[in-house]
Every structure is written in C-alpha cells, then in structure tokens.
Amino acid sequence: MKSRILTVPNQLTFLRLAFLPFFIIAIQYDRYAWALGILVAGGLTDALDGVLARGLNQKTALGAYLDPIADKLLLSSSYFVLALKGRIGWWLAILVLGRDVLLLVACAVILLTVGYRAFPPSIWGKATTFFEILLIVLVLLLAISDQRSLWIVREVCGYLVAALVVFSGVHYSIVVSRQLHAGQ
Numbered sequence: 001m002k003s004r005i006l007t008v009p010n011q012l013t014f015l016r017l018a019f020l021p022f023f024i025i026a027i028q029y030d031r032y033a034w035a036l037g038i039l040v041a042g043g044l045t046d047a048l049d050g051v052l053a054r055g056l057n058q059k060t061a062l063g064a065y066l067d068p069i070a071d072k073l074l075l076s077s078s079y080f081v082l083a084l085k086g087r088i089g090w091w092l093a094i095l096v097l098g099r100d101v102l103l104l105v106a107c108a109v110i111l112l113t114v115g116y117r118a119f120p121p122s123i124w125g126k127a128t129t130f131f132e133i134l135l136i137v138l139v140l141l142l143a144i145s146d147q148r149s150l151w152i153v154r155e156v157c158g159y160l161v162a163a164l165v166v167f168s169g170v171h172y173s174i175v176v177s178r179q180l181h182a183g184q
Helices: 008-028 032-055 061-084 090-114 123-144 148-183
Strands: none
Touching: 008 032, 008 061, 032 061, 032 123, 061 090, 061 123, 090 148, 123 148
16 A cells, blocks of 8 residues: 555655745745746646656556645645735635635535545636646746736736636536536
C-alpha cells in the first residue's frame, strides 16, 4: 500500500503542495518574479504528474483526490493573496472562491447522500481553470514589468474569468442536482 501512495506522480503533487507557502510568501513580499517562477514550476509538476500517472500506470485513489485539491489550493490562495495586495479586485476573488466553495459543498453533499460518484470536470470547468490561471500569470507579469499592452488583455481576461466562473458554477449545480436525483 505504501508503494501505491509514494508513486512518482503523487510525490510531484506533494511537491506542488510544498510550493504553496513559498508562492504566497513571494506575493506577500512583492517578489512577483519568484511567484511567477513558482507558479510555472507548479504547472510543470502538475502536467508531469498527469503524464506519469497515465504513462506508468500509477493512477491512485490518493492522486485522484490530491491533484485537484492541490490545484484548487493554489488557485484559491492566488486569488485571495492577490486581492489582499490589490492586484485583483475583491469582487472577482469572491466569485472565484465562492465557486470553489460551491464545488466542495456539492461534492460533500453527493458523497454523504448517495455515496461516491465520479465528478469529472466539464469543458466549462476546464475553460474556467485555464482562464483563472492565465489571469494570475497576466497579473504577475504586470507586477514584474508594467507593459501597457497587457493591461487590456488582463482586463478582458478578468471579465472572462468572472463570466466563466458564474456559468460553470451554474452548470455544476445542474450536474449535482441530476446526480442527487439519480441517486435517490
């Protein structure tokens, strides 16, 4: 059992979780280049753990739970800390964090009422995550060097993230409702 827990993909996920405090500290102390480097390293370990889990047939139940938790912790803490620093509006951070709380509550409700159900991400959830990450990258790039050309892209991306957060949150609510109905 220990060997199935300490797979290379799971170790990469643990490494990504270990990056989190350093990422937050870098932002708190205005070391945005470091924060961007840590974010890129986290993204690379995320991609690599998925490739290795599939390629080496090392998919585990722990990895299935831990990987999305690591992703959500990084995204949620990014939006929270960047809002604290005034780099992202609180309205957007609250939308992103609210959707994440909605997803956690929905998963918990499904688990408690009908037992374990697969809850794969939808195309809308994946698009939301992509644009949430893109916005963080843009915010960090703008904090490093004030490139006026990126300001418009950042603003558009921020509103796109807001729209996708709302839409995917409604979509997941419908999916949860159907799963709960099917489980009874």
